[in-house]
C-alpha cells in the first residue's frame with residue numbers, strides 16, 4: 096500500500112466512483128446530475144490532518160484503496176475500503192487490511208452495512224485474525240438516514256509487533 100500523492104488523485108477519484116457505485120446498492124444513493132457520486136468523504140480524507148488515503152497496489156498495479164480517520168485520536172476508523180472486482184477473492188483485501196491495521200496498533204472501528212454480506216464476512220474474518228478474542232460488534236443508526244437499517248460497527252484492538260509500522 097502507499098499513501099496517496101498528488102499524482103494519484105485522479106486515479107483515486109475514479110476508484111471512489113466505483114466504490115460508491117458498488118455501495119449504492121446498499122445505501123440507496125443516486126449519482127448527482129453530472130453522473131458522479133458525492134465526494135465529500137474522499138475530499139476530507141485528502142485534506143483533514145487526522146485522515147489518510149492509501150492506494151492498494153498488487154503486482155505493481157493499483158487495485159483498490161483504503162481511507163482511515165482518527166489518526167490523531169485514540170481510535171482509528173476504517174472509513175472506506177475497496178478492491179477492484181478483478182482482484183476480489185484473491186486475498187488482496189485481507190492482506191491490505193492486515194497490513195494497515197498492524198501499522199496502527201490499538202483500537203479500531205470498522206463500520207459496514209449488514210446487507211453488504213461480502214463486507215460482513217470480510218471484516219469479521221479480518222477481525223478474527225487481527226484481534227483474536229479482542230473484537231466485538233454493535234449496531235448503530237446511520238446519522239441522517241432513518242430509512243436505512245443500522246450499520247454494524249466492529250470494534251477491535253490490534254496488538255502491534257516490531258516491523259509493522261508501514262502498511
Ligand SMILES: CC(C)(COP(=O)(O)OP(=O)(O)OC[C@H]1O[C@@H](n2cnc3c(N)ncnc32)[C@H](O)[C@@H]1OP(=O)(O)O)[C@@H](O)C(=O)NCCC(=O)NCCS
Nearest residue numbers: 117176177178183184185186187188189207213214216217
Ligand atoms: C469487501 C471487499 C473489500 C473484499 O475484498 P477482497 O479482496 O475480495 O477480499 P479477500 O479476497 O481478501 O477475502 C477474504 C475473505 O473475506 C470473505 N469474503 C470476501 N468477499 C466475500 C464475498 N463476496 N462473499 C463471501 N465472503 C467473502 C471470505 O471469507 C474471504 O476468504 P475466502 O476467499 O478464502 O473465502 C471487496 O469485495 C470490495 O471492495 N467490495 C466493494 C466495496 C465494499 O463493500 N467495501 C467494504 C465497505 S465497508
